[in-house]
């Protein structure tokens with residue numbers, strides 16, 4: 001699919017910023033990953049929920065919400081999602097741009113299934129489980145929306161640009177040059193080391 005082909009490098013780069021499958025990954029590594037993903041999903045899901053054209057196109061923001069799953073996992077690890085920062089996002093105003101961004105988020109549920117099957121940490125995995133048995137079906141529905149709404153070259157180009165920008169924003173947001181460097185959120189850091 002063109003979105004996949006156009007973002008292969010971006011996916012590879014995003015993967016490099018997810019450290020939870022590293023052999024030395026700990027519960028703290030995982031908690032930081034969830035905290036960052038929460039800050040990204042809470043921000044982007046708010047945009048999707050308020051996006052009239054996206055909803056009209058058949059994208060149901062409510063059934064695709066993953067922030068509550070992240071919040072539940074974080075709570076189980078003793079962290080309060082309300083204390084976490086939210087990420088900055090690219091421009092998602094047009095329908096094509098919103099679909100490009102949604103591609104990154106929806107596609108990551110496929111990666112989540114893969115990661116979950118390989119993760120050996122004893123941690124809550126509601127977020128990684130995503131839509132569970134419905135993951136394939138949800139992906140198919142989303143693909144059909146993209147096929148319908150991104151039929152022209154201009155719309156496709158716009159979606160690709162937004163998908164690349166979304167990967168870029170997420171990668172920057174996940175960027176943790178040294179896993180043990182202090183987390184930018186002091187409240188979270190205090191809890192992780194309490």
Ligand code: HEM
Nearest residue numbers: 001004014015018021103104105107108110111114115170
């Ligand atoms: C260690 C980290 C990651 C691993 C190992 C991983 C792995 C995978 C795998 C195996 C697939 C293909 C699944 C399938 O076709 O059934 C996939 C798809 C995808 N992943 Fe990841 N992923 C990771 C991180 C991410 C992140 C952080 C994002 C962005 C939020 C992301 C976005 C996507 C997208 C958009 C697709 C769909 C590609 C398509 O169009 O088919 N992935 N990932």
